[in-house]
Amino acid sequence: MKSSQQSGSFPYELKTFPSRLVDGELSPEIAPWIQAVAMGFHGDAPTPEISKRYVESEQIDGRMVTGAYLSHGTAPAGAWGAQYPVATYAYHRKTLNVGVGTLLPVHQITAVTVRPSHRRRGLLRAMMSSDLAQAKAAGIPIAALTASEATIYGRFGFGVATHESEVEITVKGGITFHNPAAAAHGTVEVADAIVVRDLHNEIFAQVHEATYGSIGRQDMYRLAASGQGNYGAMEPVKNIRAALHYNAAGAVDGYVTYKPVDDAARSVVEVVDLLATTGEAYLGLWNFLGSLDLIDVIKWDKAPLVDPLEWAMAAKRNYKRTASEDLLWLRILDVPAALAARDYRSEGSITIHVGDPLGHASGRFRIDVVHGKATVTRLAEDFSAPESEDTDGPLLDMGVAELSSLYLGGVSAQTLTKAGRVRELRPGAAAAFDALFSPAEAPHCLTSF
Template sequence: MSSPHQTRPIDPESARRLAARGLRMDLVDTSDAEAFARWHVVDARGFHESRPRPESIAALVEGVAYRRTTGVWDDTAVDAASPVSTVSSWPVQLTVPGERSVTAWAISSVSVAPTHRRRGIARAMIEAELRTAHAEGVPVAALTATEATIYARFGFAPSAMAATWKIDTRRASWVGPEASGRLHFIDAAALQQIAPTLMERVRLQFAGEIEHWDHLLDRMLGIGIDDQERARALRIVRYDDASGEAQGFALYTIAVSPTDFSSNTLTVEYLVAANDDAYAGLWRFMFEIDLVGQVNAPLRSIDEPFSWQVSDTRAITKTAEGDHLWTRILDVPAALSARTYSAPGRFTFTVTDELGYADGTFSLDVDASGLGVVRQVDADSGEVDAAAPDQLRARVSLSVNDLSALYLGGVSAVTLARAGRIVEHVAGSVAAIDASFRSPVAPWLGIWF
């Protein structure tokens, strides 16, 4: 049975714009295996991946059929049955500060065929997604971007960063806590029994993580993908606490050096730890595997505790630090009231949004428990001042991009103000926003979508 987000009619504004250019925008019926398979082939081509084998397409079709799947067709093309552009979207739970969740519109698989560049297709597709999300009442849109220059024009901004860590294990002896539990090698079937529950527990610990879908774990394990060599090379280790309850797991591979067998490279493909004990047990295991000279850990948090759990901090380097999760606020009151805050305060934000969704002036009043009440107000009516006559109200102006960057608490308001992106109208406002919006744990998303 289709979900409402799958069957909502295609956005008429974008459809009209593309039709004027001789292009047809439409939904893909995900129950039509042949049409959905064609869409997946074009999606893979758009990201320079090999053409999927039929069995891989079958797994994809089954795994993501719940998503709203859109394409653009050129009926004059030689292969008129295949789209020239793709996008996929679905509502998902996004973790926000306070171990709470907000519904986000996840946007994925954005591609345009190189034969159809500069025809306004990408803009039409993204704007259609935002209008659809807004019509569905979803307060935030989110995506992971392969290119950093595309999405700011639509109001998105980086809000959770990621980094690759490299550890020289010949220098980095473990000095962190002694884990209380034990580790076990397990197979994919055993992991599938425990992973969904563990992944959801950990999701709530990090602002920026999203609710995982069933096909994601299969993809991590190499089930139904073309790279069978990688799937066979994957190792899975589970961490159980002292009582025998699973508290974490890790997937890793080892690249064997052709010249020095004692200096192989281990790559941590994915690691989940539900508590600090499991974190120490799993990372110590990675650092101390024999015949490994370097551990690489891509797509990790920019603030990993293990960098403080080794004897030589210079044995660890952080590289490729940069944007990963991009968010875009569509409904300011719903988005800001969904999270908690680190300090009380009274704030007024005047937000500019070229697309109109978040445009306006909003008051945010945060109480001592960290909960916020948000209202849209008339900036010229004096209503804001009347709401807080006895207390200074912080006042700033900023774009929806910058409010979206601040949203998860990983980007500094002070930094944005120094960059000229936030205008402070009352002295001390930016510092007050920083204190309230910051997240005690760096926002992080450990996957691509």
């Protein structure tokens, strides 16, 4: 266990330890930490048995957890004892697809809570600052999170990098495709949902490697996808169904799990999880969903912003996007390492200045792209020539949150310039930046954490 004692004006001690079982049982530290997280997210208080199942899954991910504890070790009579953290934080490390199958190590932050009675005392800043500094020191170039609230993490340098859509597809009478043959490759068969638990990791690994913007999934996903449990409800879902897609060779190359949901006005099925390793498997699974008897509408809350299904359907208006929300937030820690790792479609050079309130990504950088790869050079900050005369002068000025949003190309520098978040120091610089950073396809993340 790592512990850090703060100053007298900060009456808390930060303790970090692995989420794991000790001799098959919950450790004294992890049980109250889990209770604090459940309280922070308004979940049911988990029993020791449910907590053990959480930890069994989390130790597969190598999850590390942090708690902020009252340093004097006492609490008022009748209140939760000092063994319960007043704030929680956790991380695990997976990979991020940054183009052409390149999987970049990423530091994934989760389970962030602060007890209401201890807010506005610097707890989140203390935990976040310490953790990001350690991740940077460990050589991790990017941190990531999915946010339950939209206004918390920008001040720590996180920027929205991907979005997801909630969609409704009218399927009464089936889905008619522009090219029916494209949705008829391979076969689809019904399976027990529990089969997906064992197929998930292999299928997701292929999808992850092929999907720009995808981030690694935690072990709990194979349980959630198969209806075997999830945070807040570890009881199996009784009405979940599954179908598998088989390619021409008879190998499983995709699956969907789904369940009916209550709707007084119409019959609705909700997609729980859908993974397809090929475009043919993706359309084939939707062809199957469209063939479900007695169903009017299929709902899915993880659809990509640019969805091939929408353009495959002959009746495009039957595909309705009912909501769109940010999903993946990125936070660059090492500018040269992060920018050198991703793929580029055009060649050129540009110089940027990056501001970072925590100091990890601050500086002036020249980006030179040749044959799809970037060389990133850190430049001296103290240049004396006017920017109009200095060839190494910055063309764009931005914060690390803005650079993190631009990283995958989910938004353009020209858009952020018009939004007042990027400052163009030379005319045309934002367009030049976009020419380098524009991706071959829109980024899509399939993972919440």
